[in-house]
Amino acid sequence: MLSNAIKSIETPAVEEARRVMAICNACRYCEGFCAVFPAMESRRELATADLGYLANLCHNCTACYHACQYAPPHEFSLNLPGVLAEVRAETYEKYAWPAPFAKLFRRNGAIVSMLAAFSIALILLLTFVLQDPEVLFAEHTGAGAFYKIIGHGVIATVAGSILLYSTLALAVGFVKFWRDGIYQLSDVARPASLLGAIKDVATLKYLGGGHGDGCNTKDESFSNQRRAYHQLMMWGYILCFGATSAAAAYEYGFGWIAPYPFFSLPVLLGTLGGVGLLIGPAGLVWVKLQSDPQPMLVQQFGMDYAFLALLFFISLTGFLLLGLRATSAMGVLLALHLGFVLALFLVLPYSKFVHAVYRFAALIRFGLEERREPAKDAFS
C-alpha cells in the first residue's frame, strides 16, 4: 500500500524512466557506452532518488538512443536520453536552494535573459546617475583606471557577496543531491573516486560515445564537435576564473591595481579563457541547432541557449574592454561587461551551470559504487 501511495505522487517522467529502464535492464546491449548502464544494472529496484542520480550521470550523448532497436517507431518506444533529460530537469528543481527559487528553472531562458538585461541596465543606470559624465566619458589610463568609473568598494562588496551567495546555494544543492544517495558526505573526499570523477570531467569521457569517436548529434554518425566545444567553454571558464583570482592576488597580495598590462597573468589567462568562451558557447549553439531533438529535452533549450549566450557576451564585452580600455568608451564598456558578469553570478545556482555540480556529484558516486565502497544504510 505504501509503495502504491509513493508511486501515485511520482511524475510522469519518473514513471516513464522506470518503464524504459526495465526494458534496458533486460537488454543491456548498451552497457559499453557509459556509466549509466552499469549503474542501472547493479540495481534491481529503481527508487526515485536513484533515477535522479542516473539522470545526472547521463551526459545526453544519445549513443544509446541511436543504437536502440526499441527506439520509436518500435512499439516499445524507448528514448532513454530523452526521459533522463526530463528527470534531470526535475532534479534541478528538487535540489534548488532556497526551495522557492526552484521555480526559476521553469522558463529559465526568459528569466536568465531578463535578469541579464536588468543587471546591465542597473549598472549602466547607476553609473550614469552616480558618476559625473565627464569622468564616465573621459579617457583613463594607469593603475586604478577602472575604479574611477565604479568605485573599488562597490565592486568588492557587490561581487564578493554575490559570489558568496552563489557558492553557498550551489553547495547546498550538492549536499541535498548527495544526501538523497547512499553515501555519507565525508565519502565525497575519498581520493580514488574523487580523482576519477575529476578525470572524467577534465576529459569529458562520457561525451566520447564509449569508443572515443564522440556522441551523436544530427543522426547515427559520431562526432567529437560537442566535446571539443564544451572543452573550450569549460576550460575557458576555468581560465577566466583563474584570471579573476590572479587579479585579486595582484591587488590584495602585491598592491598592484588594475588595469594590468597585456603580458600579465590576469590578462593572459583572461584572454586565453575569453577565446574559449567565445568559440565554445558559439560552437555549442551551432551543434545544438542541428541536433536531432528527439532524444533531447527541447523545453530546456531556452535554459541552454540563455546560459551559453551569457558566457559569450561576457567574453565579447571583455575583449571590447581590453581593446578599447585606453579610449573614452572604457567607462560604458566596463559597465556593460560588469553587468553581464553580475547577471552570470546572480543566476548561477538557477541556470544551466547546476548540471556541472550534480554531474560531478553523480560521477563521484559512480566511482564509489564501482569500487564497491561500503555504503552506510540510508536509514541508520
Added chain:
Amino acid sequence: MAGFPRHVDVVVVGGGNAALCAAISAREAGADVLVLEHAYKAMRGGNSRHTRNLRAMHRAPTATLTGSYSEEEYWQDLFRVTEGNTNERLARMMIRKSAELLDWLGERGVRFQPALRGTLSLGRTNAFFLGGGRALVNALYLTAEKLGIKVFYDTEVRELDIEDGVFRSAKVVSRGFAYEVQADAVVVASGGFQANIDWMKEAWGDAAGNFIIRGTPYNRGRILKDLMAKGVKTVGDPAQCHAVAIDARAPEFDGGIVTRLDCVCFSIVVNKDGQRFYDEGEDFWPKRYAIWGRLVARQPKQIGYAIIDAKVVGNFMPSVFPPIEADTIVGLAGLLGLDPLALERTVAEFNAAVKHGTYNSDALDDCCTEGIQPPKTHWALPLDVPPYYAYPLRPGITFTYLGVKVNEKAQVLLDTGVASKNIYATGEIMAGNILGKGYCAGTGMSIGSVFGRIAGEEAACSPMQ
C-alpha cells in the same frame, strides 16, 4: 534521392549485416552497387538489428576476445550443436575466415565492446558489438553511404528474372512504385521466411498462428520461394525453425532479446490444462532455452505457464513484463484462466514428490523429484512460499533453417548440380548450409559476414561483366 536506377553492376537483396558486408565488398572491388531494403529506414537491418555478437576464431587474445579459439574447437562446437547437420568444408572455411572479421568490420566502422560484464561467459569465443546489432547496422550503412553505394529503403524485391540459372533483372516495388533493374549479378541476403505465418502454417498447421516472431517482420521468404521455383537447390529442413520459449506478452514481431525468460528451470511449467509436460530442470537454461520453443509449440493453444514462488524470484534476470501474481495457487489459476483444481493438484503432486536436497542455482544440484512424470531433475523446490508468480510462455521464432544451397564462392547451386554464374547468397537464407540444426551463439552473424564478403567480391567480378 536520385531516381531509381535501371542498371547497376551488383544488386543486393536485403539490408542486414550479410547484405551490407556483400555490398561493401562489391563496392570496394569497384562495382556499382544497389542495396534494396524492404524495411523503411528506422527499421532497417533485418534480424541483425536484434543481434549482439559474432563468434570468431582467433589464435591469441585480441582487444575484444580473451584466450584463443581454434578452428578445431569452433568446428567441434558447431558439429555438436548441429548434430552433424552441417557441411564440413564450408563450415571450416567459414571458421577460418571468421578470424579476419573483427579487423574487417572494425575498419568499416563497427565497434566492439572491450570486455563483457554481466552473466554471459562468452568473452572468449564471441565479440560483442558496442551498442548491439543496430549500432553495427548503423556503422555499416554509414560506410556504405561513404563508399557511394546506392541504398533504397521501403523497397521490396518481388521477383528475380532468371534464365537457365542466370540472373538478368529484379522486379521491385520501391515506395509504392514498380521498377525493374538489370544487373550483372545479384546477392540474395533477404533472410528466412519465419515472418510469413502462412508459410509457417504449411509445416506447423494452425499452431503457427500462435507463434511470436522475435525479429523483423520483413523476413517473409518471398525471394527464397522465387529461387526454389526457378530451379535453385535448397538445404535444411523446411519444417524446422529455431524456436525458444519467450514471454507470451511479447509483441507479434520485433520483440527481440528482452522478451526472453530465464525463470523456467526454477519453475514448474504447466499447459492450458494445468499439467506439467517436461523436465524443467534438465539442464542450465542457456543449454535448454532452444528446446522449449518446440515443447510449448506442441501444447494445446501453444501456451505454457512457468510458475514460481517467492523463494526463487531473485535467482534469474529481471524480465520486461512483470509476473502475474497471486497469494494462492487457486487465485493464480483464476488470473491465468486455468482450471484451479487441476493446477492445485499438479502443484500438490509436485510438492509431494520433491526430494530434499542442497539447493544451488549455480550448479546442477541434487534437488529433484521422485515418483512423478515428468520428473524435475534439478532445482526442484516445493512451491509453498506465497505470493506465487506466473510467466506465460509462447514459442518465439528466431529464424527458419530452410535455405538455398551454396558453394565456397557463395554461388547458389542449381537443381542441375552446377553453380549459378551470377546468383550469390549470404546470411540467413543460406545459413542452413552450415547450421542445419540447433544454434551456436554468434554463428549466424559470422556466416553472414564471411559469405557476405565472399559474395560481394565474387559478384563484383562475376563472369557476366
